[in-house]
Amino acid sequence: MNQLLLIVKREYLQKIKNKSFIVMTFLSPLIFTGLIVLVAYLSRINNAEKQVITVLDETGLYISDFKDFENFHFVNTNKEADFSEVVANAISKEEYGVLYIPDEPIAKQKNDVVFYSEDSPGMGVVNYMTGILEDKSFERNLKTDGVSIDEIHKATTTVNIKIENFNGEESSKTANILKLVFGGAAGYFLMMFIIIYGNMIMRSVIEEKTNRIIEIIISSVKPIKLMMGKIIGTSLAGITQFIVWLCIGAVLTIVVSSIFNVDVATIETPHRAMLENSGAMEAMIQDGVVELFKLPLVTLIVCFLLYFIGGYLLYSSVYVSIGAAVDSETDTQQFMMPVIMVLMLAVYIGFFTVINNPNGTVATIFSFIPFTSPIVMLMRIPFGVDLWEIIVSIVLLYITFFGVVWLASKIYRIGILMYGKKPSYKELYKWLKY
Amino acid sequence: MTNNLLEATNIHKKYGSHVALNNLSINIPKGCIYGLLGPNGAGKTSFIRILNQITYPDAGTVLFDGEELQPKHIANIGYLPEERGLYKSMKVGEQALYLAQLKGLSKAEAKEKLTYWFDKLEIGDWWNMKIQELSKGMAQKIQFVVTVLHTPKLLIFDEPFSGFDPINANLIKDEILKLKENGATVIFSTHRMESVEELCDEIALINKSNKILDGKLIDVKRQFRSNTYEIALDVKDKGAVYNEIMNSHFKMHEADFRTLGEELKFSIQIDADSSPNELLSFLMNRGTVAHFKELIPSVNDIFIKAVNNHNI
DSSP states (O other): OOOHHHHHHHHHHHHHOOHHHHHHHHHHHHHHHHHHHHHHHHHHHHHHSEEEEEEEETTTTTTTTTTOBBTTEEEOTTTOOOOHHHHHHHHTTTTTTEEEEESHHHHHHHTTOOEEESOOOHHHHHHHHHHHHHHHHHHHHHHHHOOOHHHHHOOOOOOOEEEEEEOOOOEEEHHHHHHHHHHHHHHHHHHHHHHHHHHHHHHHHHHHHHHTTTHHHHHTTTTHHHHHHHHHHHHHHHHHHHHHHHHHHHHHHHHHHHHHEEEEEEEHOOHHHHHHOSSHHHHHHHHHHHHHHSSHHHHHHHHHHHHHHHHHHHHHHHHHHHHOSSGGGGGGGHHHHHHHHHHHHHHHHHIIIHHTTTTHHHHHHHHTSSTHHHHHHHGGGGGOOOOOHHHHHHHHHHHHHHHHHHHHHHHHHHTTTOSSOOOHHHHHHHHHOO | OOSSEEEEEEEEEEETTEEEEEEEEEEEETOEEEEEEEOOOOOOOHHHHHHHHSOSEEEEEEEEETOOOOOGGGGGGEEEEESOOOOTSHHHHHHHHHHHTTTTOHHHHHHHHHHHHHHTOOOOOGGGGGGGOHHHHHHHHHHHHHHHOOOOSSSEETTTTTTHHHHHHHHHHHHHHHHHHTOOEEEEEOOHHHHHHOOEEEEEEEETTTTEEEEHHHHHHHHTTEEEEEEEEEEEHHHHHHHHHHHSEEEEEOOOOOOSSEEEEEEEEEOOTTTHHHHHHHHHHSEEEEEEEEOOOOOHHHHHHHHHHOOO
């Protein structure tokens, strides 16, 4: 049988049959969903508790304006009540807080409204109260000036700017969000895949070194074959694991969401009523589906595969040479740092520059540099990138990949037979010339 | 057609600025056990790795069975490196099959041969065990089997006996001799001189990247013979005879060895061109010769002497 095939098969089977790999494969989706369920459950418990806020409104103008907000319930007291009594009362009843609105002219009042509470209040409720106060005083000011609110409402127009490119293709906010999610997910996924399985390859190289089997093997196989076999075998194991994760994830999502729906139905919450009443949600989903099919899906998938394979192979050959250069995993730190930094750089550039300006200079440049292009370009593609840019970037990526494999195989060839010393970058450079 | 399985000519190898092998030429005849000796760091492993095509020489040629050394010859070479191990978490049988297949055997062939060897070394029960459950010596046996499994023409053993107890070392030694009888050529690199003495037909001594000595073991020994004889002489008056020999033209030295009697013990070095018979008849006239033996230099002595001379 072909040697490369033998090596790939062994690497793959060894990974797949490894107990911790199996446990990880089946347990992590469970743990992950478990965590999500737990968080959802906890936040619901957190919100289910009714909190009372006493409003001491000395002006008497806002009496009916505070409605229940989230889990907060507003109670108005007599505007003549004594402030300290109200506070004492709130404390004894373990209420959430007291909102004090002094009877002063508006200009002074705006700085004198105080919210008293035991703990610092959540931003949500503070914003809600501020909003109500602002809106209501705005309306009252208009009234005092003799402007009718109805006229204001009539005069107000909501403008929705449509976004189209020069070819007349329409895009919408939903579409932009969708593109962002698509690109971001692809780039992030690639980064995670590189880190997880690059490490796995590195460990398996170190393992062969520490087991001292390496010399036996390379007396029968060319080092580059062994190296490629390891990369391919481990990648296949990685893909297998991801597929299993996706399947389990899908099943769990269905199961969990169905359980949740049941829950939601049995517990009547104001949220549900709100959601049901407003058709906004459904409209958004429909919009999303329409936009999804407008995306260049074929280009996306083909590019994803090309960048995924190229980027992953590029980085895994770097990981292989790191593994070959050191004796134990603890020695890998100094070489791992730059690799992780470049990956992080790519992801951050993707998230910060591509979002603002998908075709800006920075985003464009980094989508050509081979070590960042797989991630950055994957994020750009949903927003529309010229074909020539994609082709140039992919060609650059694959040329670099072959160059890096060539360099990595040199380091690998020397490194796997070096024991007992932690090489410096200078020494690695020397190995390249052996 | 030469009678050499391997001809390495003017091999030069540099690692950075360090010269690992300096114009090394070694010929290894078919069917012999060839001892590759030298202190640590002399360049033995570098040479062996070149033979295994793990590294390549900067200059020089290697002929294997008359052909230039190429990747296809890997299937004709079995190599047991000094730094050796196996995958810890893999089963013995699986692992042996994998390594045999890498050497080019088909799975069925590999299985058949493995069964033969495992039975022969009585390690058949280990097939389904993991290496981490075996002792070091047990793992060494498996490595040995994997090395010889594909019946290579050339076997290279780097310190094959390290990690073996005397019984198993003997077992492996016998197997090496049997492999030689069956036509294999063996390169044997070790620091254990007594095993060189027992096994090797030819030796080469490498020191500081240079070959300083090679040839048939017996020839090398002749080259280093000092024509010194160990003698035990049974005489009545030891002191008188001792003085008499001291005053003769023979060069006498103190000697310490064991015999069964209380004889006068000493050693005498004669000139290379003179016959030991002359010495013997001189001694016979003085007393009963209980012990008379030429001191043959051991490989150990030769090693130390040659290396020290070369280092000066």
